Amino acid sequence: MDPIFVNSKKALLNLFSAFLPDWTVVLVSIFISIGAIMVLGPFTMMYLTWFERKLLGRIQNRIGPNRVGIFGLLQPIADGVKMLTKEDIVPEGADKAVHLLAPIAIVIPSLLVFSVLPFGRNMTAVNLNIGVLFFLAVSATTTLSIFMGAWASRNKFSLLGGMRSVAQLVSYEVPMVLSVVPVILAAGSLSTVDLVESQGGWNGFKWFVFTPWGFTAFITFYLSGVAECNRTPFDIPEGESEIVAGFHTEYSGMKFALWYMAEFMNVFTVSGLTAVLFLGGWQGAPGLPSWAWFFIKTYALVFVMMWFRGTLPRLRVDQLMGLAWKFLLPLTLVNIFVAGLWFFIPDLRWRVGTAVALLGLTFWALMALNRTALPEKRTYEFAE
Amino acid sequence: MLGVLRGMGITLKNFLASYVLPRRPDSLETGGIVTVQYPEERLPEKENFRNFPFLVFDGTVDNIRCVSCDICAKECPPKCIYIVRDTDSEGKPLKRPKVFDIDFTVCMNCGICEEACPFDAIFMDHEFEIGGPERQKSLVYHRDDLLKSTAHFQKIRPTDFAAIEERRKKDAEKKAAAQATVQAAAQPKPQTPPSPQP
Amino acid sequence: MSPLVLLVKTGIYLLMALSLLAAVGVVTFRNIFHSALALAGTLLGVAGIYLALRADFLAGVQILLYVGAVVTLILFAIMLTHRLGDPTIPQANKQSGPALAGLLILAALLGSLFLKTNWPVSEAALTPVTVRVLAKALLGEFVFPFEVVSIVLLAALIGAIVIARKD
Numbered sequence: 001m002d003p004i005f006v007n008s009k010k011a012l013l014n015l016f017s018a019f020l021p022d023w024t025v026v027l028v029s030i031f032i033s034i035g036a037i038m039v040l041g042p043f044t045m046m047y048l049t050w051f052e053r054k055l056l057g058r059i060q061n062r063i064g065p066n067r068v069g070i071f072g073l074l075q076p077i078a079d080g081v082k083m084l085t086k087e088d089i090v091p092e093g094a095d096k097a098v099h100l101l102a103p104i105a106i107v108i109p110s111l112l113v114f115s116v117l118p119f120g121r122n123m124t125a126v127n128l129n130i131g132v133l134f135f136l137a138v139s140a141t142t143t144l145s146i147f148m149g150a151w152a153s154r155n156k157f158s159l160l161g162g163m164r165s166v167a168q169l170v171s172y173e174v175p176m177v178l179s180v181v182p183v184i185l186a187a188g189s190l191s192t193v194d195l196v197e198s199q200g201g202w203n204g205f206k207w208f209v210f211t212p213w214g215f216t217a218f219i220t221f222y223l224s225g226v227a228e229c230n231r232t233p234f235d236i237p238e239g240e241s242e243i244v245a246g247f248h249t250e251y252s253g254m255k256f257a258l259w260y261m262a263e264f265m266n267v268f269t270v271s272g273l274t275a276v277l278f279l280g281g282w283q284g285a286p287g288l289p290s291w292a293w294f295f296i297k298t299y300a301l302v303f304v305m306m307w308f309r310g311t312l313p314r315l316r317v318d319q320l321m322g323l324a325w326k327f328l329l330p331l332t333l334v335n336i337f338v339a340g341l342w343f344f345i346p347d348l349r350w351r352v353g354t355a356v357a358l359l360g361l362t363f364w365a366l367m368a369l370n371r372t373a374l375p376e377k378r379t380y381e382f383a384e
Numbered sequence: 385m386l387g388v389l390r391g392m393g394i395t396l397k398n399f400l401a402s403y404v405l406p407r408r409p410d411s412l413e414t415g416g417i418v419t420v421q422y423p424e425e426r427l428p429e430k431e432n433f434r435n436f437p438f439l440v441f442d443g444t445v446d447n448i449r450c451v452s453c454d455i456c457a458k459e460c461p462p463k464c465i466y467i468v469r470d471t472d473s474e475g476k477p478l479k480r481p482k483v484f485d486i487d488f489t490v491c492m493n494c495g496i497c498e499e500a501c502p503f504d505a506i507f508m509d510h511e512f513e514i515g516g517p518e519r520q521k522s523l524v525y526h527r528d529d530l531l532k533s534t535a536h537f538q539k540i541r542p543t544d545f546a547a548i549e550e551r552r553k554k555d556a557e558k559k560a561a562a563q564a565t566v567q568a569a570a571q572p573k574p575q576t577p578p579s580p581q582p
Numbered sequence: 583m584s585p586l587v588l589l590v591k592t593g594i595y596l597l598m599a600l601s602l603l604a605a606v607g608v609v610t611f612r613n614i615f616h617s618a619l620a621l622a623g624t625l626l627g628v629a630g631i632y633l634a635l636r637a638d639f640l641a642g643v644q645i646l647l648y649v650g651a652v653v654t655l656i657l658f659a660i661m662l663t664h665r666l667g668d669p670t671i672p673q674a675n676k677q678s679g680p681a682l683a684g685l686l687i688l689a690a691l692l693g694s695l696f697l698k699t700n701w702p703v704s705e706a707a708l709t710p711v712t713v714r715v716l717a718k719a720l721l722g723e724f725v726f727p728f729e730v731v732s733i734v735l736l737a738a739l740i741g742a743i744v745i746a747r748k749d
Binding site: 023026027095098128129130133134136137138140141143144147148151159163166170173177189190 | 584585586589613615616619622626638639641642643644645646649650651653654655657658661712713
Binding site for chain 2: 055058307308310
């Protein structure tokens, strides 16, 4: 059961190599991988919308979509048809070319990062030796696309959303990158495949999240990841109650769908990378195939993201910036130091003790320093 | 920090409870799905729910209570009632409407017609699923569309029906008694001789 | 030459041509926002060339820092300028003469470098510059310049805070 996808690709390649020249087989192999990603990405996006609507509905004591198909499973397809047949409106005075390019440019990085995710044993499309860096670098370019869309719409709300988005993404990039550092220290490699393999053993439970520095990095990375996806509670770039819809205010039809596609694919890939970095990727107890473990972990993290959305209200801009710069950034810096100490101290008890003590102290100090003064309770003399 | 975790706990509890607890559409307690899937399911109508008006007849369709006094048409705030009095073959006006139109595109469901009617002839219905393929004609209801029996009224609003019937009976008795006294006063009374003058 | 190599070579030349085209766009576009976007395209093309030269880490850092951060900051700075996208504002200043002179000097320097270097051509595949090699070089052989750069960055950070503080 485990190598089913790998074997089916091999079988397909054998089939082709029977009557095609060698060099085309290489191309076919590349195209099979690309094709798998191109199908998986949009398909994931479609069903994440369904999943999110169902989940939010249940959180709010509703049923969620259940009209189109059994359990509403055909709802994403109906939505897709609706999006395709909608009128494509480009505002008067908009920069037409950039307005068109922006939603295309945002989907490309979202699809590209799929290529370094190890979906299972030997199931990485491209095993780059800079896998994690590639992921972070490529997802950093989404800022540019969002800004393109925001600027080209020639709309004040769009531009405000774009400015907020840039400020947020640039800020959260820093703790996100820094919280990956301890993991890379531990694994000694930037390749996602090596990272997963270094978390094997102990019957699949030697994950980085079970170490003090790994746990801290997991939390900081995941929070920054949620912010990078522009999702609640960090969705100030598209805060509906403040700036209409932020950077995609002026988009309709399929262009709008592309923005959403990028957002949901980012949700999936960030959850996937979190699973790879901290939860052992496809490592797990034997019994289930490796790719099943990867998807279980990823979807559990996706669930938590949507659970956040169903629970937490949107942060204010200053709170958002404060969280990134005053809390996550110092915590990640201390965490790198702790991870370094971890590999220097030979005794297990000492290293756990120092790590927990240092991180706890930092956490307590940061909480104390970041405590905002509550306004004094006002008494109204004449109101009663 | 703890507040966030507590909030997450509440939403998780709601999420799980929606699968476990029975559905309770008309309860405000947390947990359990409150959705009513409208066309297939519906909540029982409240007795005091009122919507568009209808005309009442007693027993048979000919027996309309409305005497086409035009009070409801005058009282109607958006002026959506239009009444023409019926006449017999000689042109003598009759105590019943020939035309009784209500434009439901204009009606605002205020129920003033019901309050104003001195003959208990018009009442607010529970029917709310009306609609039409175009904007005007199909939503102008004519006399025959509006007619509904007292039995229907009793079914949808039993309390009001009982109270109104009680009052109508009393009124009728009073009227009969008054008529009797009038008749008695009109007739000469031989049995009782006039009292002797002092 | 096998068709695959031909394909890869065409791809690389196409990439170079596109990044050159984008570079021309940077200096010729009338709208400064478009120029900035073209600059992002150029930098992406350069990252692609790094990839083709088996310098994966450099390519990643190029995208992360230049496209992800520097261009974004440039765009942010453009947003804060007045009369954005007004075509009547000239994009070029009157310094084209000195700029041409500087360019010629740079070209001469680079040309002399090209001529002086002896270019070893071997059939053996390039050894990819891994992160490990890079890290050993940075923290071993070149540790002094590395630390100096860190101090310069620290000075810049402190300078930014000093400028930003209102007192």
